[in-house]
Amino acid sequence: MNLLLLEPQEVTAEGCVTLADRRHHHLRTVLNSAPGDTLKVGMLGGNIGSATLKETTPERSILSDLVCTRPPPAKLPLTLILALPRPKAARRICRTAAELGIEKLILLNSYRVEKSYWQSPLVQTERIASYFLEGLEQAGDTVLPELIVENRFKPFVEDRLPALLEGKRALLAHPYGDAIPTEAITEPTVLAVGPEGGFIPYEVEKLLLAGMQTMSLGERILRVESAVPTLLAKLFP
Amino acid sequence: MNLLLLEPQEVTAEGCVTLADRRHHHLRTVLNSAPGDTLKVGMLGGNIGSATLKETTPERSILSDLVCTRPPPAKLPLTLILALPRPKAARRICRTAAELGIEKLILLNSYRVEKSYWQSPLVQTERIASYFLEGLEQAGDTVLPELIVENRFKPFVEDRLPALLEGKRALLAHPYGDAIPTEAITEPTVLAVGPEGGFIPYEVEKLLLAGMQTMSLGERILRVESAVPTLLAKLFP
Structure with missing residues (x-):
């Protein structure tokens, strides 16, 4: 957690925030923060900045002097279409996608x-949002990627995908596809994995x-977990 | 497992191999292979090619017609120096490093x-070798990365590192370092994370x-698991 994410409604008129959840525990047990420490914070969906740890007890931590004036890191102009991963891998993959700065994730x-994957509690939207939060806290970002769940392939690809691709570069990662484009992509891109x-x-x-x-990463066939960061790094150098 | 790795001593004079371990179970339960199927195989440390599944019972699978004449994918000319990860993350990171094709891993x-990490059974050399094997099986490679364990920082960095860096490009991934080199690196490289x-x-x-x-990946601070594939993709486009 390189950034403590706060929600606007948590901030009092005096600019104080009282924490009693996992952020509080992180401050105490991982960061070992003491009163007077400056903490890196961000407003969910807003700017990043700093706050001072005013007081901390086993029950709660109170932050004051909240100042958030810098914009979060820029997003990659990318929509990632991802076949629903194994539930246990989904956490890492979604966290990584948010960490790397994707704008939108479509789980397909x-x-x-x-079929059982779709029923797992680990891939329900609230859980995916929590994986995104972990990625934002790691990367120092504040803006949640948009999440869309498409549990039927054909209606999505036939009815909604063509409009989504309009005006964008559209790439399908495929072991037997063309070589990866060598020029950097800065235009809005849709990538399917x-x-x-x-x-x-x-x-x-x-x-x-x-x-x-189609595009290919070459001779090596990568796990989805390795392919996603590799593809993003190559597409947005 | 995109490649079934075999050891030379497992092959009989007639070019047959009998499997009864996890490879046998993978053939039966994941690939659902049937007699007559052609399988992608590789000789550990050698070439890749194919074999035919001759016979399979609940106890064992027998391969025949083993032909391995193609070289495995090229390695990246890279030595990765990695601070020993949390044992639970070590498996994924070592597997990914082998999957992506590094030549040598130094755990530092x-x-x-x-301190407790060094005692974990999960990071002993035989376990690390098994993570490497998983990466090779995924990527279709046959050559294990070399593994060096350096559990004291100072003697390694003062006494052995300078010689290791001689004639190579030497980069330290660091959030506050210089921007990443924009030209592709094809020369032998040592990267420390x-x-x-x-x-x-x-x-x-x-x-x-x-x-x-020093070199930096930019404003986002990545987990080691995301940083390694991202760095490799950017350094060897």
Whole structure:
């Protein structure tokens, strides 16, 4: 946690904030903060800045002198379409995506996504939002990525994807695709990443029909967890 | 597992291999392979190619017609110096490093590495080798990275690091360093990545004295797990 995220309604008229949740525990047990310490804070959806730890007891911590005037780091102009990962991997992948600064995440069904994954409590929207928060706290960002859940492949790809791709660069990560574009992409981009094992040929065909173009990371086949940061780093150097 | 790794001594004079371990279980339960199927295989430390599943029972699987004539994917000319990660994160980070193709991994002590980490069974050399194997099986590679364990910071950095850096590009990932070099690095490189929280100023100074140069990934502070693939992708586009 490199940034303590606060919500606007937590701030009193005097600019104080009382914490009693995991942020309070983090201050005490990980940061070992003492009264008088300056803390890096951010307003959820807003600016970043600092606050002073005024008082801390086992029950609560009180921050004062809250000043948030600097904008958070810029986002990557990227919508990531991701086949729903294994629930246990979803936390890390969603956290990493927020950490790296994506704007929007679309979780999509695919033939190789086990049906049971959709029922897991670990991939419900509130949980995904908590993974995003962890990523923002790590990266020093304040703005949650937008989350869209599409649990049916065909209606999404046929009815909604073409409009989403309009005016954007649209890439499908695929082991047997073209080489990765060598010029840096600064234009808004949509990137689709399949499940472990990849999208099946029918799905690839549908995604290409909707306007996507395949790209490959080369000879090595990477886990989704390694592929996402690698793709983002190569696309936005 | 995109590649079934075999050891030379497992192959009979007739070119057959009998498997009864986790590879056998993977064939049966994940790949659902049936007799006659062609499998992608590699000889540990050698070439990649194919084999035919001759016979499979609940107890064992027998491969025949083993032909390995293609070289594995090229390695990145990279030595990664990594402050020993939290044991639970070590598996993923070491697996990813092997998956991405590093040549050598040096696990280093640092002030912010908890002493107890070194005692964990999860970071003993045989376990690290098993994480490497998982990375190779994923990426379709056959060559294990070299592993060096340096559990004392100062003797390593003062006595052995300078010779290691000779003739190589030497970079220290550091949130407050210079911008990342924009030209692609194809020369042999040594990259040092600190623990969560970073190397302390004394350690940074020692690493710079040994000949390293700081570099930064920008405003976002990444977890080690996200930083490693991001750094490798940017350094070897």
